[in-house]
Amino acid sequence: MNPDSLVEQDMRAWLERAVIGLNLCPFAKGVHVKGQIHYVVSQAHEPRELLQDLVAELKGLQACDPAARDTTLLIAPNCLADFLDFNDFLAEADEALLDLELDGILQIASFHPGFQFAGTRADDITNFTNRAPYPTLHLLREDSIDRAVQAFPEAESIFEQNMQTLQALGEQGWAALGLGRSVNAPDGQTPGTDAPDRTER
Numbered sequence: 107m108n109p110d111s112l113v114e115q116d117m118r119a120w121l122e123r124a125v126i127g128l129n130l131c132p133f134a135k136g137v138h139v140k141g142q143i144h145y146v147v148s149q150a151h152e153p154r155e156l157l158q159d160l161v162a163e164l165k166g167l168q169a170c171d172p173a174a175r176d177t178t179l180l181i182a183p184n185c186l187a188d189f190l191d192f193n194d195f196l197a198e199a200d201e202a203l204l205d206l207e208l209d210g211i212l213q214i215a216s217f218h219p220g221f222q223f224a225g226t227r228a229d230d231i232t233n234f235t236n237r238a239p240y241p242t243l244h245l246l247r248e249d250s251i252d253r254a255v256q257a258f259p260e261a262e263s264i265f266e267q268n269m270q271t272l273q274a275l276g277e278q279g280w281a282a283l284g285l286g287r288s289v290n291a292p293d294g295q296t297p298g299t300d301a302p303d304r305t306e307r
Contacts (some may be wrong), residue, residue: 107290109183109290109291109292110147112287112288112290112291113147113181113183113239113240113291113292114145114147114181115288116239116240116285116286116287116288116291117145117179117181117238117239117240117242118145119284119285120238120239120285121134121138121143122138123283123284123285124234124283124285126138127283128268128271128272128275129271130235130264130268130271131264132254132258132264133250133254133258137176137177137250140176142172142173142174142175142176142177143176143177143178143179144163144166144167144170144175144177144178144179145178145179145181146159146163146178146179146180146181147181147183148180148181148182148183148184148185149184150182150184150185151184151185152185153185153186153191153195153198155185156180156182156185156186156195157195157198157199157202159180160180160199160202160214160243161202161206163178163180163245164202164203164206164208164212164245165206166178167212167245167247168208168211168212172247172249172250176247176250177244177245177246177247177250178244178245179242179243179244179245180242180243180244180245181240181241181242182240182241182242182243183240183241183287183291183292184292185241186218186241187220187241188220189218189220189221189222192216192218192220192241196214196216199214199216199243200214210248211247211248212245212246212247212248213245213246213247213248213251214243214244214245214246215243215244215246216236216241216242216243216244217236217237217238217241217242217244218236218237218238218241218242219237219238219239219240219241220237221233221236221237223236229277231272231273231275231276231277231280232268232269232272232273234272234280235265235268235269235272239285239286239287239291240287240292
């Protein structure tokens with residue numbers, strides 16, 4: 107299996123076992139089952155290259171029929187391995203959204219293997235609510251978000267529920283899910299759990 111296929115395989119496993127399996131996002135199962143998630147593995151090694159890919163994917167998502175492509179996961183296995191650098195890049199990502207006049211139409215969420223909430227230790231289990239095997243930009247349609255929120259009237263409680271889910275699961279429970287990078291997938295030089303404290307966006 108080629109490296110890009112391994113990356114996508116790792117991300118699908120994370121989505122199925124963690125995001126859907128632990129119900130971290132009640133809205134994810136529907137688009138996954140319908141095949142409406144578009145996976146894109148960026149070849150970028152530098153932020154400027156990733157920004158170019160982001161612009162292309164934002165345009166592509168807007169132009170595509172929502173029934174065929176509701177959301178996009180832009181995965182960067184070789185870029186922005188450091189969470190602080192990734193966090194800084196998110197400002198450029200939002201600026202690109204504004205430049206394309208897609209603000210209010212599309213939205214960019216993010217996941218990172220070294221994600222850390224402000225005020226937490228790097229090994230705090232609650233950080234895993236936003237950790238994925240690779241730095242990832244999640245491109246969403248605002249209309250889809252609105253429909254999902256209407257169908258789940260207590261959407262604001264998801265964050266707190268996720269925290270409780272991860273605390274109950276614990277480090278061993280998370281490890282048992284068998285998530286992470288495949289052996290032959292790009293390593294991205296991701297910081298370990300002993301990396302310096304980082305803060306969220």
